[in-house]
Amino acid sequence: MRPSGREVDQIRPVIITRHFTIHAEGSVLVRFGDTKIICTASVEEGVPRFLKGKGQGWITAEYGMLPRATHTRNSREAVNGKQGGRTLEIQRLIARSLRAAVNLDKLGNFTITVDCDVIQADGGTRTASISGASVALADALNKLVVEGKLAMNPMKGHVAAVSVGILNGTPICDLEYVEDSAAETDMNVVMLENGRMVEVQGTAEGKPFTIEELNVMLSMAMKGIEDIIFIQKASLVNG
Amino acid sequence: MRPSGREVDQIRPVIITRHFTIHAEGSVLVRFGDTKIICTASVEEGVPRFLKGKGQGWITAEYGMLPRATHTRNSREAVNGKQGGRTLEIQRLIARSLRAAVNLDKLGNFTITVDCDVIQADGGTRTASISGASVALADALNKLVVEGKLAMNPMKGHVAAVSVGILNGTPICDLEYVEDSAAETDMNVVMLENGRMVEVQGTAEGKPFTIEELNVMLSMAMKGIEDIIFIQKASLVNG
Amino acid sequence: MRPSGREVDQIRPVIITRHFTIHAEGSVLVRFGDTKIICTASVEEGVPRFLKGKGQGWITAEYGMLPRATHTRNSREAVNGKQGGRTLEIQRLIARSLRAAVNLDKLGNFTITVDCDVIQADGGTRTASISGASVALADALNKLVVEGKLAMNPMKGHVAAVSVGILNGTPICDLEYVEDSAAETDMNVVMLENGRMVEVQGTAEGKPFTIEELNVMLSMAMKGIEDIIFIQKASLVNG
Amino acid sequence: MRPSGREVDQIRPVIITRHFTIHAEGSVLVRFGDTKIICTASVEEGVPRFLKGKGQGWITAEYGMLPRATHTRNSREAVNGKQGGRTLEIQRLIARSLRAAVNLDKLGNFTITVDCDVIQADGGTRTASISGASVALADALNKLVVEGKLAMNPMKGHVAAVSVGILNGTPICDLEYVEDSAAETDMNVVMLENGRMVEVQGTAEGKPFTIEELNVMLSMAMKGIEDIIFIQKASLVNG
């Protein structure tokens, strides 16, 4: 029995609130249960130096967490003087995932920076970040089309992510914090709308896993991601 | 005529939402018009080294801004590797203001860290931070009383702040961004519930000011702060 | 009775020694009693990026303190790897104050960097820095005129500063260290030669202050600054 | 046809040279083809603060690359003033992988720091690091046993890793640099001697992958890792 009463393969209630802040070209508050993240997509003209003259745009991401987004207060990275290893790992994952969903050759001379800032954490912040950022990115790209700066939206489809894991020998989907901290294995899966996978990152926290367990987790993740993509699409119905 | 249609001495709509996030001992979303800030108060046992054995508690503050809280994206301080001068100045001001409202000798062996994170900026973020943080602090201190860790709440009263300025020769209260960026003079005033002042920081951005102008601005600030303290009190009516 | 035997509204002996070092375009040793600061003004061609093509010059400032300028040794900021919050706050104040005294539109394509380095501290280092820097700046600007690089000196007049405070309930002017560390309230005032104020920064260290106390402090500061400006002018009589 | 003439599922020649340097408790030069890495295991008494009093030891890892280990020179991280995101990601992976192979409860009050320094890079540096570090760790742990500091070696078995990927639609094992830089998908698999998986990290660089492709890659990786574990074991035959 899960603390939330969910089925083993059931994701938490996912709520995507668009236009959450007023300045960004795309701005979303994404909630996976008690995990809440502000995802903004900011458009700037120009591309990084290593892409100059290559005729493509770029998408990058940064991730942060408010110091008291968690049970006990974490020190502020700006005070520490650097982003931690976990932060860098997550923001690299977010950026790769978003780039996989966009035809960069059709993005013109634009760089889009996606900021995912966790204001309340209850497990799965990286997968919620990707799922929310996909919608913020879609809004920012649509704005470029509406403003006539791009001929068409270069997004190939939605991208979403979910965590799966094995807890007390049972595979479960979309772990909340108390589940995550006790799980033997934790896996994050990022998938495109077309069912192809972008990232699979499985880590045995306690007990290494078999290939059979891996396959059960993958199936569970694919189902969960399909549910999230449905919610992403629904959120975009109104302009 | 002000962009918002406000009177010259009228503050923006101030909304204080308590229990905004679930982990912090005090957690407030404060809105001054379009300025929105999450203020959390985190309680930790122990005091900084310079206070060890002195029989008093401590209150400190940190300030941050999400990269896209503003019209154009600012670089993330954690990426820059340090907090900027403006940030340090603001968080020192917030901390001093809150300490002035609390009897530190009655705070026991606790340190309270207040985090003010701007999620949307439209001028007056430092004064809104102080005004929201005062309520988050009150909640955290009340929690210590309820839990029996403190005999009574050591807060002497509310502390609130507002900005005043001179725009086109006219003194105005609680400047929003378009006013602030065009003002000749900008002054931040922090005041206690008893009418005594904690901080007065007037800066001539463009044209230096006379002592008469200073006094008009001070009167305007005192009136504005009284209005904010009324709203702080109202927000605390329900537990 | 003050430790120095001064009247409550009497500033310390202020001595301004010009041409203190040989390389800088303007170089002053300023003494406010036992506070001693080297203020140099360095002229460089060009302006910061954000001013390119705007047809104006720029003035910036940096502040430092030798490790043993104080009673006990402070760690060196270059060793710490960053300037502290207090340092950043002071150098931002110095720069704003100096810019208020200069018509930047008439400064041409020059940036002037003022360095204020405290070699001995006894309270009031920020106000002494501003008062000394004003003379160093005047010298550097005159040099540009003499060399034919500017048609006329763009300085609107002197700028000077003094601290005032309340100690044991009594307002006093130009606090030395033992007074400053015991004062209930500390206020720094920066004023132009024409009597207009550039900065007013009042902070209740211990006991918040009333508006009446604020006004007494302001009057005292204005008188003190007039005395300092007299000394600035006298120091410039000889070339 | 692969550049090296290898079969698609064939790993490169793996050579493990023990006792490569004289000071470390475990010291290995590992070669995967032209990739060469020095792996040292250093034993120190004591554990990190978060483990004090928990009755277990700790294993951590650091990763570096000589500036000219690669085709063009990379800047030195010590000069940059920080480790890059890729470095942090890799060293976290190495440490997790090694910890999964050791019974930390039987490690006593010791911390073992494994350093993996790439002196020549030709793809697969993270998987070669793990495979070499496993042997260096075994040597260091054996030394503790020989010296009577541990009753028995707490290692559960070898841990090894290999990369697999899809290049031009064909799955291949143990990619060298020219293959890696052109691959559509890159996956790193870390496995224990008992066939259980510790880490699976698949990333679609170019084209997202299907679950069928994932399974082919996994099978290939399992076979490759078995070959590497055979070589690890052989290397330990002589003391």
Add this chain to the structure above:
Amino acid sequence: MRPSGREVDQIRPVIITRHFTIHAEGSVLVRFGDTKIICTASVEEGVPRFLKGKGQGWITAEYGMLPRATHTRNSREAVNGKQGGRTLEIQRLIARSLRAAVNLDKLGNFTITVDCDVIQADGGTRTASISGASVALADALNKLVVEGKLAMNPMKGHVAAVSVGILNGTPICDLEYVEDSAAETDMNVVMLENGRMVEVQGTAEGKPFTIEELNVMLSMAMKGIEDIIFIQKASLVNG
């Protein structure tokens, strides 16, 4: 003919002003011609961790330069976020030189930090620093004796330093800036009062030198240092 009209083996006028600032236990302004440096010696109880329980004291040094001590302004190291290589090299040299002049076993449980801050530079700042610091150190040690904290002064004798070099083929002593920047070879020599050498650092800037040239430079340096030690002694005649 030297710019100053000096003989080839003649040092610049050296003036040592003791008690230059009021807070430090030892405080000296040392002038070698137009090079001016404030040297302070600060006494603190306790020793660095690596000396705990070894029954000896410690002497360390830090070096800095005001940004406009030089012809053109140098950036401030505290702003750069680190001390440069030249600074670190110089302060290590100063510290080693001073330690060589003191019997650390007789220094008790004290650490003395010597700060050498260049306020005006005209060549030879490291040698002037050592020569001035020796006197500041003597004053600080005498103070410990006078206060009864040490039974006797642990200084073995003065230590002084001078630069020598080869300019246009001619060896010269105590180079000023214009000489130094044109010299083929630059050598710094640090010597004790008893004629023994502590440091010899010769560097061929342009043209490598012969052993004969080295010996001429050494003789010249020894004579110059004797002159400086005479001035150090004279400066200490009055208390």
Add this chain to the structure above:
Amino acid sequence: MRPSGREVDQIRPVIITRHFTIHAEGSVLVRFGDTKIICTASVEEGVPRFLKGKGQGWITAEYGMLPRATHTRNSREAVNGKQGGRTLEIQRLIARSLRAAVNLDKLGNFTITVDCDVIQADGGTRTASISGASVALADALNKLVVEGKLAMNPMKGHVAAVSVGILNGTPICDLEYVEDSAAETDMNVVMLENGRMVEVQGTAEGKPFTIEELNVMLSMAMKGIEDIIFIQKASLVNG
């Protein structure tokens, strides 16, 4: 009697292995007894900003040490966030020494960066670095000639270095670690093939030295360097 059984003026076995790694234009493993260093020379087009348009090339150097190159593990400088003072001092010395051996006016528009990374330390790492780097540099320069990018090799001759010192009153050459850590005086000498000296850095660690001792050490160093240059030349006989 020396631990290795060497004569007092005898250097350790010096072995220079060229083409040690495959990517760098010059790559050498240099061994002085148990001291082992990888020296690579990397060629890049262009020169640093301060040399633009001056018609000369540039040579720079960086130095590092693997964390476990030493008896006990040193923390990694990339983790510390900066290079230490000793590292900066050594890499500045290496760079100056190499530049003294090359006619920079004939180096064209190239910058050569030499990396010296110590993989095993047993004393004399800076002198071994210089001696090995000279050969790596020669190889890189020859490659530029062979590729037709330079008309002729701009190297004036070999440059080599050795340490000498006084141990228990006896001068000895090429100190290994146990000797170095006990020596009263340590001196590093860098010399060109033509017998002229580039650097002489003598430091009294314990007991200051006389000029007679200095001269004995210099003679010993010159002989040792001649032996090293013989080995450098021999190593270059085959292409």
